[in-house]
Structures are given as structure tokens and as C-alpha cells.
Amino acid sequence: MTKSDARAVVDRIVTEAAAKREQNRVWRFGEFVAEVYFPYYSRKWKDSTKENNVNRVSVHLVSKFGRMELSGFRRDELRDLLDSKAHSGLSFSVVDHLR
Numbered sequence: 154m155t156k157s158d159a160r161a162v163v164d165r166i167v168t169e170a171a172a173k174r175e176q177n178r179v180w181r182f183g184e185f186v187a188e189v190y191f192p193y194y195s196r197k198w199k200d201s202t203k204e205n206n207v208n209r210v211s212v213h214l215v216s217k218f219g220r221m222e223l224s225g226f227r228r229d230e231l232r233d234l235l236d237s238k239a240h241s242g243l244s245f246s247v248v249d250h251l252r
């Protein structure tokens with residue numbers, strides 16, 4: 154086995170082990186937003202868009218659902234949140250962006 158072959162085998166083993174750990178992880182909404190959502194989408198956003206979206210998601214969603222497990226979300230809870238945001242006087246644009 155060459156050194157390159159050995160490195161490839163080690164990389165595959167490490168990748169598989171990391172994937173198994175991630176499958177067993179219980180994600181909370183705040184963790185997911187900080188570790189997955191923001192890093193992924195931030196690369197696509199302009200600076201001004203990033204600033205607005207990070208603020209909007211943090212203020213309106215993470216503050217409410219940050220400690221909730223992702224598997225615990227129900228559609229009616231999300232609809233209720235959007236309805237309450239709409240009735241609280243937020244603009245249509247803000248509520249629409251929260252969708």
C-alpha cells in the first residue's frame with residue numbers, strides 16, 4: 154500500500170466515523186442555525202443581505218425556538234408564530250422573509 158493509498162483509507166474511515174456521530178446528534182434549532190444554516194447561506198449573500206438575515210433570524214426565530222430540537226417542530230407552531238408576528242405590527246416583508 155502506498156502512502157497515498159493509506160491516506161485515502163484513513164480519510165474514508167474518518168469521514169465515515171464523523172458521519173455516524175452527526176447522525177446520532179440531536180440538533181437544537183439555535184445550534185443548527187449557527188453551525189449549518191448561517192455558514193452555508195452566508196457564502197451566497199451580499200454583506201447587507203447577510204446582516205439583515207442574521208438579525209431577522211436571530212431576533213424572531215432563534216430567540217423563540219433556539220433550544221427546541223429540530224425533530225420537535227410542528228407545522229401549526231410555525232404557522233402560529235407567523236400569524237402572531239403578522240398581527241404584532243411587523244411589516245408584510247419581514248413576516249414574508251421569516252417564511
